[in-house]
Amino acid sequence: MPGVIEAADLTKVFGAITAVDRVSFEVREGEIFGFLGPNGAGKTTTTRMLTGVIPMDGGSARVLGHDIRREPVQAKQRFGVVPETSNAYVDLTAWQNLMLMGELYGLDRNRANERSRDLLETLGLYERRDQKVQGYSKGMRQRLILALALLHEPELLFLDEPTSGLDVQSTQMILVLLRALNADGTTIFLTTHNMEEANRLCDRIGIIRSGRIVAIDAPEKLKTAIDRVHRIEVSFDREIAGDLLSGLAGITGAGRTGDKWQITAEDQDTAIRSLVSFSRQEGLAILTLNTLAPSLDEVFLRLTGEEERL
Amino acid sequence: MNPAGTSEQIRRAWAIAKKDIRIYYLKGPVLIFGIFMPVFLFLAFFMGGRQLPLAFLLSGLMGMTLFFTSTAVSPAIFPWEGQAKTLERLAACPVAIETIVLGDMIASILFGIGVTAVTLLIALALGLGLLHGIVLGSAVLLAAVCFSALGMLIAVPPTNVPSNIMMLSSLLKFPLVFISGIFVPLEQMPAWGLYLAVCSPLTYFTDLVRYSFTGAHYFPVAVDIAALALFTLVFTAATMHLHRRTMPRRM
Numbered sequence A: 001m002p003g004v005i006e007a008a009d010l011t012k013v014f015g016a017i018t019a020v021d022r023v024s025f026e027v028r029e030g031e032i033f034g035f036l037g038p039n040g041a042g043k044t045t046t047t048r049m050l051t052g053v054i055p056m057d058g059g060s061a062r063v064l065g066h067d068i069r070r071e072p073v074q075a076k077q078r079f080g081v082v083p084e085t086s087n088a089y090v091d092l093t094a095w096q097n098l099m100l101m102g103e104l105y106g107l108d109r110n111r112a113n114e115r116s117r118d119l120l121e122t123l124g125l126y127e128r129r130d131q132k133v134q135g136y137s138k139g140m141r142q143r144l145i146l147a148l149a150l151l152h153e154p155e156l157l158f159l160d161e162p163t164s165g166l167d168v169q170s171t172q173m174i175l176v177l178l179r180a181l182n183a184d185g186t187t188i189f190l191t192t193h194n195m196e197e198a199n200r201l202c203d204r205i206g207i208i209r210s211g212r213i214v215a216i217d218a219p220e221k222l223k224t225a226i227d228r229v230h231r232i233e234v235s236f237d238r239e240i241a242g243d244l245l246s247g248l249a250g251i252t253g254a255g256r257t258g259d260k261w262q263i264t265a266e267d268q269d270t271a272i273r274s275l276v277s278f279s280r281q282e283g284l285a286i287l288t289l290n291t292l293a294p295s296l297d298e299v300f301l302r303l304t305g306e307e308e309r310l
Numbered sequence B: 001m002n003p004a005g006t007s008e009q010i011r012r013a014w015a016i017a018k019k020d021i022r023i024y025y026l027k028g029p030v031l032i033f034g035i036f037m038p039v040f041l042f043l044a045f046f047m048g049g050r051q052l053p054l055a056f057l058l059s060g061l062m063g064m065t066l067f068f069t070s071t072a073v074s075p076a077i078f079p080w081e082g083q084a085k086t087l088e089r090l091a092a093c094p095v096a097i098e099t100i101v102l103g104d105m106i107a108s109i110l111f112g113i114g115v116t117a118v119t120l121l122i123a124l125a126l127g128l129g130l131l132h133g134i135v136l137g138s139a140v141l142l143a144a145v146c147f148s149a150l151g152m153l154i155a156v157p158p159t160n161v162p163s164n165i166m167m168l169s170s171l172l173k174f175p176l177v178f179i180s181g182i183f184v185p186l187e188q189m190p191a192w193g194l195y196l197a198v199c200s201p202l203t204y205f206t207d208l209v210r211y212s213f214t215g216a217h218y219f220p221v222a223v224d225i226a227a228l229a230l231f232t233l234v235f236t237a238a239t240m241h242l243h244r245r246t247m248p249r250r251m
């Protein structure tokens, strides 16, 4: 099955800066794809090229089967965009903004009314629908532009940092909605700085640094890929000697912090099995057993902090 | 439904025009450059030039009104929308750049025709007799399209500072008014003035308006209309082409 987004060697040059440098990736149908990278890495520029807002200087992109340069209108008809900066018409009310979008996407009036009501109710804006967007708070604007992007029931949704600067409630509301949309089959391309969000939400993650893709994989695989040495935290109901643990198969070291043992292991699986059989032999009860994978933050810092390699 | 089809795109251009009408008609600069300026310009002239017949003055006023009003809205929309980032919204919507330009032109055309209709009513109330209604109607329609395309053309430089474009547009519009036979009849112009006058679309429109009210004209009516139509085509084609090229630089 062809990808919903197929980017091949996407390139964008601004004067002396190559903002996006031969970026290639594929987003599959039905997945949530996270696009991560430090400030200025080229996330927004990539998103803008994929959504046909700015032309690319090199490479090509197919979105929902349409070449975004040759058939932009057909592609745009089928996806929705939540851009980096809120861009509803502030001189119009929320309702007027939605009606405008309805007309720009060719929805018939009844359908537009119905969808607008549902979306505004879901996003907690229905009571404020006749107020000019001028008077909206940042969180309300962000929820509104999400509603504007969803009005025509797109098959694919692009979001550029949709939750940046929002409070917990607004963030939660948006994340819940994104999950529900995805469960109903919407493919999501999400740019974010928030590792926790990416970790919980995304099926796969692409990391971009200085305009280049440095890794693409599932979050858990990215985490294990960067650390050859695994860490396990374990505690028992009785005191034991440390050298007993470090001698076990698969375990390379054991140190004590508080009432827990910090184990380092070459191979996580073997180490856990030997811990379990060790405790059975010794008649110990395991109180806690945690595998300490590196956080996505660490993965991110490691991948984006490395010296420029050629 | 083919979203990229012409009829669908025209329908969407109308949606853009309605949005423009809601938002931009009442913006300060539009009112100042579109309505107050021509009124004051005309009043100043009216006080000093009483020896000219009323029919000449009023048809000049109508020419100037349509010119100022239909170039008032169109140049400002792109910079405003670029500044407010709403242009990025339109760019991500399933509308061609030509559709956006057309929508802005429609809003500009309607503004021009609306205000000019008011001037016409005032002229009629002042006792001016209309001799050729159909010619006047077609001239207003054609010229409104022509001037709004000219307005869009002024907005081609991809700046997102509306006042820059307003300045540029005044720099272009005021000289045009003076060479277009509004204040000085073409018959009384020196030769070099006439050379300039034929380069201005406003000349042909003013000539047509004068003909509609007085029966007198400088160029044959058919020449006036053909010249206006040619300017309209060239301006419209040029503005669509150039905006397609500069639009990405506004983002």
Ligand SMILES: Nc1ncnc2c1ncn2[C@@H]1O[C@H](COP(=O)(O)OP(=O)(O)OP(=O)(O)O)[C@@H](O)[C@H]1O
Pocket: A014, A017, A019, A037, A038, A039, A040, A041, A042, A043, A044, A045, A046, A084, B251
């Ligand atoms: N319109 C533009 N003109 C010139 N340079 C630009 C333009 N847009 C982006 N850039 C440059 O391209 C690079 C990538 O910018 P981009 O906005 O894509 O980064 P980003 O990954 O979205 O960053 P952030 O996390 O801060 O949003 C930056 O160096 C930026 O300065």
Ligand SMILES: [Mg+2]
Pocket: A043, A044, A045, A084, A160
């Ligand atoms: Mg960005």
